[in-house]
Amino acid sequence: MAQPSHSSERIVIVGGGFAGLSAAARLAESELPVTVIESSKLGYAASTQNQGWLHSGAWFAKAHPELANLCYESLLQTVAYCPECLEPGFGGMIYCSLSDPVSLQTWEKAWKAAGIPTQPLLTGELKWNMPQLERDAFAWTVRLPDRSFRPDVLLSQLAATARNAGAEIRSNTTVTGLMMQDQLVEGVSVGANEELPSRLVIMATGAYSVSRFPQLYQAIATEQSNYRLVCLKTHLRAISPGLTVDPFCIVDGVGMNHLPHPGTSVFGTSRWEVVSNAESEGVEKSEVEIIERQLNQLFPNGFDEQVNVHDWAGTTVQAMHVEQIEPGNAPLPTIIDHSQEPNRIENVLSIFPGRATLWAHLAEEVRTTVLEKIGSRQAEASLPPWAIMT
Ligand SMILES: Cc1cc2nc3c(=O)[nH]c(=O)nc-3n(C[C@H](O)[C@H](O)[C@H](O)COP(=O)(O)OP(=O)(O)OC[C@H]3O[C@@H](n4cnc5c(N)ncnc54)[C@H](O)[C@@H]3O)c2cc1C
Numbered sequence: 001m002a003q004p005s006h007s008s009e010r011i012v013i014v015g016g017g018f019a020g021l022s023a024a025a026r027l028a029e030s031e032l033p034v035t036v037i038e039s040s041k042l043g044y045a046a047s048t049q050n051q052g053w054l055h056s057g058a059w060f061a062k063a064h065p066e067l068a069n070l071c072y073e074s075l076l077q078t079v080a081y082c083p084e085c086l087e088p089g090f091g092g093m094i095y096c097s098l099s100d101p102v103s104l105q106t107w108e109k110a111w112k113a114a115g116i117p118t119q120p121l122l123t124g125e126l127k128w129n130m131p132q133l134e135r136d137a138f139a140w141t142v143r144l145p146d147r148s149f150r151p152d153v154l155l156s157q158l159a160a161t162a163r164n165a166g167a168e169i170r171s172n173t174t175v176t177g178l179m180m181q182d183q184l185v186e187g188v189s190v191g192a193n194e195e196l197p198s199r200l201v202i203m204a205t206g207a208y209s210v211s212r213f214p215q216l217y218q219a220i221a222t223e224q225s226n227y228r229l230v231c232l233k234t235h236l237r238a239i240s241p242g243l244t245v246d247p248f249c250i251v252d253g254v255g256m257n258h259l260p261h262p263g264t265s266v267f268g269t270s271r272w273e274v275v276s277n278a279e280s281e282g283v284e285k286s287e288v289e290i291i292e293r294q295l296n297q298l299f300p301n302g303f304d305e306q307v308n309v310h311d312w313a314g315t316t317v318q319a320m321h322v323e324q325i326e327p328g329n330a331p332l333p334t335i336i337d338h339s340q341e342p343n344r345i346e347n348v349l350s351i352f353p354g355r356a357t358l359w360a361h362l363a364e365e366v367r368t369t370v371l372e373k374i375g376s377r378q379a380e381a382s383l384p385p386w387a388i389m390t
Contacts, residue, residue: 017047020204028165081386
């Protein structure tokens with residue numbers, strides 16, 4: 001690793017969402033001096049505007065067994081580390097098909113291969129869980145371990161773990177630039193006139209990565225980058241009071257899904273539009289209409305009482321290795337070491353969880369990469385506080 005001109009040992013993490021806070025917790029626990037800088041409040045962006053689906057990986061198991069495995073492990077680690085983040089009173093997710101009775105066998109094979117346990121639904125359970133729903137429409141139903149979770153609770157616990165291990169966390173503070181000496185990053189500029197020297201900068205800026213730090217992604221005509229950053233947008237509809245009890249998802253069509261939160265049902269699809277502006281959060285009528293059509297099919301008799309409807313959209317960035325071909329479908333956690341990229345900028349990493357669920361896996365990968373980069377043997381054997389004891 002290239003040596004900066006100062007002697008600061010600090011590692012600066014820019015961004016206090018799932019990527020930044022989980023990395024901070026793991027690095028601070030490994031006795032490294034860490035400062036997190038978040039321009040707003042912690043979890044301000046995608047990390048709290050999401051649907052709160054703690055994936056078991058079952059959704060990805062057919063197409064991406066490796067990703068399914070990572071999700072299941074991250075789910076178990078999340079439950080072990082912060083059980084309070086699970087929405088109380090709601091069970092595992094009911095997976096259903098509207099059209100194809102035979103498809104269950106293929107799904108079950110994939111879930112078995114990924115080590116994700118399934119549970120049949122008991123008689124009457126579906127009626128109790130989905131009182132207003134058109135249940136006869138389903139060709140099959142089965143319960144999987146995906147859960148509805150509260151991102152803010154998990155983020156607070158990660159921040160507490162990081163702080164207890166000595167990390168400094170500054171919110172409402174913006175990193176305005178990188179302190180650069182030729183191709184070497186020596187720290188960050190903060191606000192209007194502060195400079196914070198560091199030995200390594202970790203960018204955990206999610207959808208803002210390219211627009212705010214374009215120098216890291218400038219193309220070089222002669223050499224191709226190993227990664228493609230794809231901005232993805234999805235739409236959600238919250239209906240309150242909540243309509244059905246447990247989370248569910250429909251494996252056919254647009255992948256309609258439902259995540260319950262207290263007093264509210266949040267519906268989405270598995271549609272992730274590729275957009276050019278990663279900060280675009282406007283709600284598009286055509287996308288909301290897709291959710292509406294699905295709801296009309298599932299609730300042909302309407303709702304029992306007056307409901308409030310709130311639609312929103314959010315963007316995230318998926319860093320895809322050039323070999324990945326499907327944006328949105330294989331959101332693997334990714335670390336970009338910019339010294340290995342065509343513009344060879346030293347001492348800076350960019351990190352992307354793929355999905356909030358994958359925070360634990362990303363944090364471990366960040367730790368390994370950082371220790372390797374700074375040549376430290378410190379605390380190499382230490383287990384994370386979210387390790388699952390077997
Ligand atoms: C609508 C939507 C629904 C989703 N639903 C789910 C779901 O149900 N389950 C799931 O697992 N995943 C879901 N995801 C994906 C998940 O939310 C994201 O993968 C994850 O939150 C990304 O975390 P992050 O820390 O990389 O980015 P972010 O949460 O976006 O954090 C980036 C942070 O960087 C800060 N920042 C940016 N620039 C600066 C700067 N210059 N200085 C200081 N700070 C800065 C921002 O303020 C922000 O807080 C969803 C995403 C969206 C958009």
